[in-house]
Amino acid sequence: MTAPVETRRLTKRYGAVTAVDALDLTVRAGEVYGFLGPNGAGKTTTLRMLLGLVRPTSGEVRLFGAPPGRLDGVGALIEGPAFYPYLSGRDNLRVLARHAGVPADRIAAVLDQVELTGRARDRYATYSLGMKQRLGVAAALLKDPRLVVLDEPTNGLDPAGMADMRLLVRRLGAAGCTVLLSSHLMTEVQELCDRVGVIANGRLVAESTVAELRGDRTLRLVAAPLDAAAARARDLLGADAVRVTGDGLDLAVPPDRAAEVNAALVGAGIAVSELRACERSLEQAFFALTGGGTDD
Ligand SMILES: Nc1ncnc2c1ncn2[C@@H]1O[C@H](COP(=O)(O)OP(=O)(O)OP(=O)(O)O)[C@@H](O)[C@H]1O
Numbered sequence: 001m002t003a004p005v006e007t008r009r010l011t012k013r014y015g016a017v018t019a020v021d022a023l024d025l026t027v028r029a030g031e032v033y034g035f036l037g038p039n040g041a042g043k044t045t046t047l048r049m050l051l052g053l054v055r056p057t058s059g060e061v062r063l064f065g066a067p068p069g070r071l072d073g074v075g076a077l078i079e080g081p082a083f084y085p086y087l088s089g090r091d092n093l094r095v096l097a098r099h100a101g102v103p104a105d106r107i108a109a110v111l112d113q114v115e116l117t118g119r120a121r122d123r124y125a126t127y128s129l130g131m132k133q134r135l136g137v138a139a140a141l142l143k144d145p146r147l148v149v150l151d152e153p154t155n156g157l158d159p160a161g162m163a164d165m166r167l168l169v170r171r172l173g174a175a176g177c178t179v180l181l182s183s184h185l186m187t188e189v190q191e192l193c194d195r196v197g198v199i200a201n202g203r204l205v206a207e208s209t210v211a212e213l214r215g216d217r218t219l220r221l222v223a224a225p226l227d228a229a230a231a232r233a234r235d236l237l238g239a240d241a242v243r244v245t246g247d248g249l250d251l252a253v254p255p256d257r258a259a260e261v262n263a264a265l266v267g268a269g270i271a272v273s274e275l276r277a278c279e280r281s282l283e284q285a286f287f288a289l290t291g292g293g294t295d296d
Contacts, residue, residue, distance in 0.1 A: 092139075
């Protein structure tokens with residue numbers, strides 16, 4: 001097992017509560033992996049087990065093939081970063097770098113990476129929440145890790161802070177760093193991640209690319225009269241492929257059949273006012289998988 005992250009049947013019980021239930025997940029080198037689930041699904045517990053902060057009840061964790069705990073090559077922001085409020089951002093990083101045996105020249109590099117160079121001399125206490133969070137990422141990057149683990153990195157941030165953090169994650173990914181981030185925000189995962197693991201009630205209910213999870217693209221049709229449109233579409237595409245929803249039809253066929261569908265309906269004297277390709281949002285896919293929701 002040499003993937004950045006691999007778990008086998010990873011399980012954590014707290015008394016009667018099974019927080020994480022036989023989780024098998026794999027994060028591949030170089031990808032941005034989104035760990036998605038509603039509050040209380042078991043995300044934080046899983047990340048803490050990955051980092052060796054919580055001992056699993058059973059099952060196994062391997063980071064780059066090794067047991068967790070030896071954190072070289074792994075950077076993490078898992079609980080709110082703890083910094084000295086009266087020290088500057090740079091001095092806080094100096095303290096951490098000294099403690100971790102990291103050369104001092106890394107400090108300027110990581111400040112630059114998280115775009116805090118201009119505010120590096122200011123006291124931590126004067127930072128916005130987004131800046132505090134970015135300093136937390138800077139601390140996680142000090143050792144130039146191959147894997148970065150971020151627990152809900154945009155949680156509590158305002159829209160601008162969220163945008164900054166997402167840009168930072170994208171840059172890390174583009175630079176070849178493997179990123180594992182948890183989130184309860186589907187739009188965020190959809191936007192940022194190459195692959196996603198969906199967790200509900202401690203169980204992994206899906207692990208795939210965002211595109212695979214959304215499933216096949218289909219056609220959406222609005223036409224009048226709708227009954228006649230449905231009948232003609234069933235003749236053409238088969239009854240199973242046609243579903244009446246709201247004021248239109250969902251057609252479970254690839255979008256490249258749009259011209260053919262349009263010609264058939266117009267030929268039958270039906271007025272087609274809308275015909276477009278559509279894909280499930282990750283949200284719809286998530287509902288379909290879990291029957292539950294997130295806070296998005
Ligand atoms: N130390 C603990 N003792 C008892 N129960 C715990 C403990 N830590 C977590 N749990 C329980 O385990 C379950 C999963 O919690 P966890 O924090 O991992 O979920 P999460 O997906 O990270 O949610 P959130 O986004 O709210 O943090 C919850 O039911 C939680 O109450």
